[in-house]
Amino acid sequence: MSRKKQTINTDITSSRRDFLKSSIAAGGALVAGSAAARAESDPAITQVQDWARYLGDGVDAAPYGKPSEYEKHVIRRSVPWLTASTESSINFTPLHELDGIITPNGVCFERHHGGVAEVEPDKYRLMINGLVEKQLVFTMEDLMRFPRKNQINFLECAANSGMEWRGAQLNGCQFTHGMVHNVMYTGVPLRYLLEEAGLKTNAKWIMPEGGDSSGMNRSVPLFKALDDCLIAFKMNGEALRPEQGYPARLVVPGWEGNMWVKWIRRIEVGDMPWHAREETSKYTDLMENGKARRFTWEMDAKSVITNPSPQAPIKHKKGPTVLTGLAWSGRGTIPRVDITLDGGRNWHKARMDGPSLEKSLHRFYYEFDWNGEPLLLQSRAIDSTGYIQPTKDELRAARGVNSIYHNNGIQTWHVKKTGEVENVEVS
Ligand SMILES: Nc1nc2c(c(=O)[nH]1)N[C@H]1C(S)=C(S)[C@@H](COP(=O)(O)O)O[C@H]1N2
């Protein structure tokens, strides 16, 4: 026991020492230099500010708290030419404004096929029918009486980065990679509900169906439904947001976002897939030979540098610079991310930080000393199965140029001398 404790302590100390060493190597002393000069003459430090002179708001000024008014720019954004009608559309998570691995509830990207359903929790019902011993209908109260599980999972729309298949297009990681969020879900394992209904021996598939006006449905193989799927009713500790499927949604860890049925009202159990619209005309990939890939459920390992990026340019001239980003895999964890500053000539290991959880976003950092010259930034994720994130050219060679979905190619950001950043491709 005591020996174990000691080992843990040593680990923390040595990794902290490594971190300090690397940040000094990256020029930490330089930051300290300009910070010291500021102490002499900066009015923000030599003058008394209003917030120190006057009393502030008391408690209850905001019974439900909101971000500081100086953070008003941290919002979901849509792309006008992708928005035919807002009820059947998407917006994007502001990844470049966030840190750590959890996406705050108010900025989780949204994807709706028929707008946000406003479901009254008292009238919420979840039916299980089809190949079961007894058909069941659960209320919210019924669901609350089953044992619960908490898990942090990313949800990525299969169309994330889809606009980038043929070339660099959208200027900002919010738009190129922002159809992803990472949330702690609380819910009932779907397995418990299916077992309650009793599966017939020929049961092989389930069809979850949404209670919104689109009634969106997908076929999910039974092995996944019995593995790690949840009927979730909480996100990051509070009730699901209406946009995310209040009062209950399906969580399908590691698999494409389209399967995570929101406002879920029914689960039919069957012996074959249904081949619904969302798994035939949509969410399939037309290959070069005219055939289409189908049931591309798992999200392949992917990463993106969130800072610097087109919406988050470098503001200093040179010296110590923090590069950070996100990496994830639908097949496990991300033990390693590599970084290049020169378009792939030299690679460096990024520093992984924060929890490393299955089918969750991972945070990485790379502290470096910028010489003020142009850079070609890329990140490359390697997941716990050993899979290495491919280049965009490798993806096109394997799958052609007709695809939209499942673009997990390496993203390149061009940092100019001015510190401005642009979406580009290198080949
Ligand atoms: N009922 C229902 N479920 C749905 C959708 C929908 O339109 N209706 N959109 C799907 C798609 S395509 C995605 S990518 C995710 C988006 O989840 P989010 O809005 O919480 O980000 O929900 C999925 N579940």
Ligand SMILES: [Mo]
């Ligand atoms: Mo999606």
